[in-house]
Amino acid sequence: MNSAMNNSLIKLKQLFFFGSGLVLLSGCWTPSDEVDFAGFPQNGDVFLDGFSGGLEYLPFAGSKLNAFQVDDEVFYQGTASMRFDVPNGDDPDGNYAGAIFPDFGGRDLTGFDAITFWAKGNSATTIDEIGFGNYFGDNEHLVTILGLRLSTSWQKFVIPIPDPTKLSREQGLFWYSTGAKPAGLAGQGYTFWIDELQFEKLGTVAQPRPAIMNGADVEETSFTGSSPSVIGLTQTFNLADGTNQTVSAAPSYFSFSSSNGSVATVNELGVISVLGQGTTTITASLGGVPASGSLILTSTGAFDAAPTPTRSADNVISIFSDAYENNPVDFFNGYWTFSTTQGQDDLNIAGDNVIRYTALNFVGIEFKAPTVDASNMTHFHVDLRTPEGIDPGDFIRVELGDFGPDNAFGGGNDVSGSVTFGSSSLRTDEWISLDIPLSSFGLGSRGNLAQIIFVTDGTVQELLVDNMYFYSE
Amino acid sequence: MKMNRIPLFNMKSIQAAVKVGLSLTLIATLTQCNDTQVVTTLTNVVLDQSFDEGTTPDAGVWTYDIGRGPNGDGWGNNELQYYTDRPENVRIEGGNLIITAQEELFEGAGYTSARLLSKDLFEQQYGRFEARIQLPWGQGIWPAFWMLGADIDENVWPGAGEIDIMEFRGQTPTTIVGSVHGPGYSAGEAISKEFTLTNDRFDTGFHVFGIEWGPDYINYYVDDVLYNQITPEDVTGDWVFDKPFFILINLAIGGDFLGPPNEETVFPQQMLIDYVRVYN
Numbered sequence: 001m002n003s004a005m006n007n008s009l010i011k012l013k014q015l016f017f018f019g020s021g022l023v024l025l026s027g028c029w030t031p032s033d034e035v036d037f038a039g040f041p042q043n044g045d046v047f048l049d050g051f052s053g054g055l056e057y058l059p060f061a062g063s064k065l066n067a068f069q070v071d072d073e074v075f076y077q078g079t080a081s082m083r084f085d086v087p088n089g090d091d092p093d094g095n096y097a098g099a100i101f102p103d104f105g106g107r108d109l110t111g112f113d114a115i116t117f118w119a120k121g122n123s124a125t126t127i128d129e130i131g132f133g134n135y136f137g138d139n140e141h142l143v144t145i146l147g148l149r150l151s152t153s154w155q156k157f158v159i160p161i162p163d164p165t166k167l168s169r170e171q172g173l174f175w176y177s178t179g180a181k182p183a184g185l186a187g188q189g190y191t192f193w194i195d196e197l198q199f200e201k202l203g204t205v206a207q208p209r210p211a212i213m214n215g216a217d218v219e220e221t222s223f224t225g226s227s228p229s230v231i232g233l234t235q236t237f238n239l240a241d242g243t244n245q246t247v248s249a250a251p252s253y254f255s256f257s258s259s260n261g262s263v264a265t266v267n268e269l270g271v272i273s274v275l276g277q278g279t280t281t282i283t284a285s286l287g288g289v290p291a292s293g294s295l296i297l298t299s300t301g302a303f304d305a306a307p308t309p310t311r312s313a314d315n316v317i318s319i320f321s322d323a324y325e326n327n328p329v330d331f332f333n334g335y336w337t338f339s340t341t342q343g344q345d346d347l348n349i350a351g352d353n354v355i356r357y358t359a360l361n362f363v364g365i366e367f368k369a370p371t372v373d374a375s376n377m378t379h380f381h382v383d384l385r386t387p388e389g390i391d392p393g394d395f396i397r398v399e400l401g402d403f404g405p406d407n408a409f410g411g412g413n414d415v416s417g418s419v420t421f422g423s424s425s426l427r428t429d430e431w432i433s434l435d436i437p438l439s440s441f442g443l444g445s446r447g448n449l450a451q452i453i454f455v456t457d458g459t460v461q462e463l464l465v466d467n468m469y470f471y472s473e
Numbered sequence: 474m475k476m477n478r479i480p481l482f483n484m485k486s487i488q489a490a491v492k493v494g495l496s497l498t499l500i501a502t503l504t505q506c507n508d509t510q511v512v513t514t515l516t517n518v519v520l521d522q523s524f525d526e527g528t529t530p531d532a533g534v535w536t537y538d539i540g541r542g543p544n545g546d547g548w549g550n551n552e553l554q555y556y557t558d559r560p561e562n563v564r565i566e567g568g569n570l571i572i573t574a575q576e577e578l579f580e581g582a583g584y585t586s587a588r589l590l591s592k593d594l595f596e597q598q599y600g601r602f603e604a605r606i607q608l609p610w611g612q613g614i615w616p617a618f619w620m621l622g623a624d625i626d627e628n629v630w631p632g633a634g635e636i637d638i639m640e641f642r643g644q645t646p647t648t649i650v651g652s653v654h655g656p657g658y659s660a661g662e663a664i665s666k667e668f669t670l671t672n673d674r675f676d677t678g679f680h681v682f683g684i685e686w687g688p689d690y691i692n693y694y695v696d697d698v699l700y701n702q703i704t705p706e707d708v709t710g711d712w713v714f715d716k717p718f719f720i721l722i723n724l725a726i727g728g729d730f731l732g733p734p735n736e737e738t739v740f741p742q743q744m745l746i747d748y749v750r751v752y753n
Contacts, residue, residue: 203672204647207610209739238610240674242644244737 044199049078054103064094081195089180089187098177109167112199121150135172140252162235204240210286213293223303230270277301306383306466318469401451417441515601520751553727555582563587576740588723601752603683609742610676613734614643620718631659634713639682651693657710
């Protein structure tokens with residue numbers, strides 16, 4: 001859930017920059033301090049039988065731009081519905097459908113408690129992400145339901161507003177993003193319809209139960225100067241039919257607090273500033289209701305950075321280091337099946353980028369565009385550090401994967417090999433620098449390296465990783 | 474179920490109606506047209522339990538059922554709670570009687586809660602019985618405000634009769650049920666009617682649940698809405714409601730009526746009773 005959400009936010013951010021050039025915003029809206037904030041229309045209509053006043057349609061860049069149309073043959077009520085044709089996974093015009101429906105004039109939605117609509121699919125399917133609050137801006141009131149299940153008959157859906165008092169001037173009235181099923185090139189497209197899309201005051205959206213960190217009490221270590229985020233932000237309501245509906249809610253719905261301001265503070269976007277050594281507990285509330293879950297943050301003080309690499313860049317192919325120009329990397333955590341590992345390259349301590357894994361059992365890093373030709377390299381270097389005590393059975397296995405001449409996973413020509421470091425090689429709270437001869441991985445070929453995998457089987461669960469590069473000497 | 478909502482007098486007109494001496498038995502016929510209806514006609518208070526003082530309910534009016542029922546089977550309904558009279562399950566606080574359902578292992582049960590009854594302490598034939606209650610919520614949560622025939626020790630259920638002024642399934646938070654049970658029309662064959670709120674629900678505020686009961690009728694109301702009348706013609710057996718009944722208030726967990734709680738059910742759950750009043 002987290003990763004999907006993060007990915008989508010990242011995607012949206014990219015799309016915004018790209019998309020704002022692509023899509024013309026009609027009208028001209030200039031923010032002004034003199035605007036009368038009480039004056040925004042209290043109109044909850046989005047699409048009943050046509051676009052409500054001020055409503056616009058802006059597809060995401062990279063999506064199939066004509067995926068949406070007004071359908072006057074199929075509708076739940078009235079004369080028309082919104083029809084979405086989600087493309088097949090290999091559609092050259094865009095392999096997913098997604099758009100925002102904003103009113104850049106802004107609406108006062110404080111009198112409503114949900115956005116509701118009727119929907120059906122041409123087959124039973126799932127809309128990946130659907131909600132409101134996205135206007136290709138800061139999206140400070142973004143709300144998303146992940147994986148909304150549709151059937152082939154019309155059904156009413158309710159997306160509750162986490163805290164309506166925040167929506168005094170909302171521009172993002174509706175948005176969705178969804179792809180072929182299953183995901184990937186072979187995925188099948190589908191069609192779904194949405195009708196009677198409107199904000200409503202239902203009066204039955206009740207029993208709010210906000211959560212941060214997905215409702216868990218999460219312990220995390222950090223360092224002065226780092227800025228981790230509070231994640232897993234949700235709001236759950238009980239609806240009239242008795243179902244409990246959870247939505248992902250943007251940080252701005254929450255009020256955050258830190259129990260020890262000398263260790264860390266947290267801003268309105270849920271971004272924590274780690275200021276000193278010690279432990280603090282980050283909690284939150286939404287609309288006056290305490291959120292379940294917390295982040296118990298222990299700062300070990302000033303960050304002890306990994307040793308700065310000194311080898312000449314001429315003899316290095318770097319995957320992850322601030323000392324070199326890095327090869328493009330697809331991901332630092334593939335969140336592969338059976339992997340419990342969280343975290344990726346999300347630690348930045350005053351300019352020093354570090355990878356941090358937690359709940360590590362195994363994790364894959366992939367760099368296939370292009371793959372790395374390490375035929376002329378002799379060693380793989382990596383700096384590792386764990387805060388955990390070392391037990392006799394602890395180990396870290398470093399595995400390299402080569403995709404073979406086809407430069408693609410599979411194809412019968414992939415090879416991999418590994419080197420295992422037992423407890424005698426590991427240290428607590430101390431960087432260990434590994435310089436592993438490539439010959440010891442036992443690879444038949446290292447001309448198309450594309451993966452680095454760390455395996456601990458949970459014996460070491462928190463691991464910092466820095467300065468991964470191949471070199472020759 | 475079908476439900477007729479009938480526009481009714483506001484309080485002022487009810488009082489006016491009382492002042493002109495509206496007969497106790499003069500209850501407008503329920504129809505689907507727009508006839509105005511009188512919710513309540515009885516205003517002479519004979520029992521007023523407002524739960525404003527002390528920490529435990531008036532022992533002169535209320536006693537408790539303890540445990541899992543005489544046969545240990547969840548009071549004949551496969552209910553899952555063990556009833557106690559501990560303050561963890563029943564207390565007065567903030568002007569309300571609070572019945573709290575806890576998820577805890579207790580005497581072999583997975584939940585604890587409470588059931589109050591006025592048996593042998595307050596019993597009455599006919600009258601207006603009402604309580605103002607904010608209900609709990611969630612799958613498997615079953616609060617009720619109801620009555621049993623005072624001769625139940627000699628005249629076993631359902632022969633003694635049962636008047637359910639309000640039953641509620643926590644998984645349908647907008648709907649309550651009012652019923653009578655008697656010989657030939659008990660349990661699944663009870664004479665029942667549901668009442669559903671529009672744009673509101675029963676667990677977010679207080680609502681008044683009441684009956685007005687006379688020789689040949691029981692009228693059911695929620696707040697200012699008279700939603701059902703049950704008469705001898707409606708029941709499929711003997712009319713057993715011409716004798717004294719006593720009052721019960723309880724919060725059951727699980728049972729045949731609504732199924733068990735699930736992993737989404739939040740505990741503890743509280744039933745808040747602002748008052749119980751009886752008029753004649």
